[in-house]
Amino acid sequence: MKNKKKLGVLMSLLLLLGIFTGCSSMTVASESEDKSFEFIISSNQPDSHPTVVALKQFAEDLEEKSQGTLKGKVYSSGVLGSDREVLELVQFGAVDMVSTGVSTIESYEKMYSLFSVPYLFNDKSHYYRMMDSEYMQEEIFPQTAELGFVVKTWFDAGARSFYTRDIPISEPSDLKGLKMRTLASPTLMEMVSLMGGNPTPLDWGEVYGALQQGVIDGLENNELALTVNKHAEVAKEFSNTRHLFAPDVLIMNTNTLNKLTSNQRDILDEALHELSLNQRELWAAETEKAIKEATEQGVNFTEPNVQAFIDSVKPMHEKVGKEYPEFVEVIKSFSEE
Incomplete structure (x- = not known):
């Protein structure tokens, strides 16, 4: 209502x-x-x-x-x-x-939910x-x-990765207990849960204040959010998980x-x-430009154990393979030129 x-x-x-x-x-x-x-x-x-x-x-x-x-x-x-x-x-x-x-x-x-499945594409060219x-x-x-x-x-919209106020994310276990903002997407919420975090749906306009006040510990998004949306002022650890090309x-x-x-x-x-x-x-x-500016503002960019993150969401890939075999085959067909 x-x-x-x-x-x-x-x-x-x-x-x-x-x-x-x-x-x-x-x-x-x-x-x-x-x-x-x-x-x-x-x-x-x-x-x-x-x-x-x-x-x-x-x-x-x-x-x-x-x-x-x-x-x-x-x-x-x-x-x-x-x-x-x-x-x-x-x-x-x-x-x-x-x-x-x-x-x-x-x-x-529902087909559009498939683009919120992490590690669906091998890289940007594939995407x-x-x-x-x-x-x-x-x-x-x-x-x-x-x-x-x-x-x-x-x-x-770039490759989405995790970033937090002050906690480095190297392994899925580092997300345990962290309140991570997501879109109101069941698929993204499942992803964060499988990786060990606590998915917290929140409107985009509320994210800066929630980070600043500690209502959330972090979120997943691209590098531009650090500068265009000024998140670099309140979030200092960016982990290049590159889990999603959505x-x-x-x-x-x-x-x-x-x-x-x-x-x-x-x-x-x-x-x-x-x-x-x-x-x-x-x-x-x-x-x-955003990476350079964010680094100057004190954001620490790190390379995590990506394979551990891929392994953590295997149940999602298995589910998609069973429900949408044709779609999965089409994606595979574009994996190489």
């Missing part, structure tokens, strides 16, 4: 802002004529984050490529609500697109080949269409998509492809 009330408040706010329909600038046009749309795009990341920077460039490129018929307005820093709240708004058509972690859509389509494949584009991304939204592209995704309302002409869809797809490639370049550059 509380979430429904909050969603109602958000929708009322969007009405007042004049953006309840993402296609608020749609004009009357014939079937063969490109209509005008201004997409409302949401992200919970700040303006300095590579994904937000890339999304704003995407909006500019989209307007230029479409000669002004397609525009985008990016709302960053979660001003439209949490990822889950905004995803509901995308379903209703109040927001056109949201950039979010792939785990946000686990509860809508990239899988995410760029026709299998993802044609078999996985469209699966939520009947629910009112589809994934249109993906973003690099993408962020750009989700779009299906009704909005279906209102576009075939020409506009082509333009959108081209711009989305460029958006994904641009975001990856920005991510790589910002990750190097």
Whole structure:
């Protein structure tokens, strides 16, 4: 009930802002004529984050490529609500697109939970080949269409690792008794439990304060969180477990998509492809910068016993192999070029 009330408040706010329909600038046009749309795009990341920077460039490129018929307005820093709240708004058509972690859509389509299984990919190249494949584009991304939204592209969110306030993590046993923040993902919570930690779901906006006050001992995320989200101020031990390559995704309302002409869809797809490639370049550059800045702020980066972490989550791999044998085979097929 509380979430429904909050969603109602958000929708009322969007009405007042004049953006309840993402296609608020749609004009009357014939079937063969490109209509005008201004997409409302949401992200919970700040303006300095590579994904937000890339999304704003995407909006500019989209307007230029479409000669002004397609525009985008990016709302960053979660001003439209949490990822889950905004995803509901995308379903209703109040927001056109949201950039979010792939785990946000686990509860809508179980296949997406597989990307929260640790050590699913051998390395970044393996991960990239899988995410760029026709299998993802044609078999996985469209699966939520009947629910009112589809994934249109993906973003690099780095390799997720563990970091804590002041406790080095070298072995899974080092996590014993530690309160580790996770997303509200059953898969990620199972992972932390198997590794020995105490999974503690927490909204992203609460993490800094929880670390500072000792409500949580640490969390799992990428290096950019140390600088972009200022976690390096309160977390000083970063263990390169690299246990997860879980993408962020750009989700779009299906009704909005279906209102576009075939020409506009082509333009959108081209711009989305460029958006994904641009975001990856920005991510790589910002990750190097983040490691340097975090080190200067006193963060200690260490290399743990990765094989011990892999061994600790074997039950998850066995389960996935039994439930999704085809998916596992597809992943294996992209392990080598």
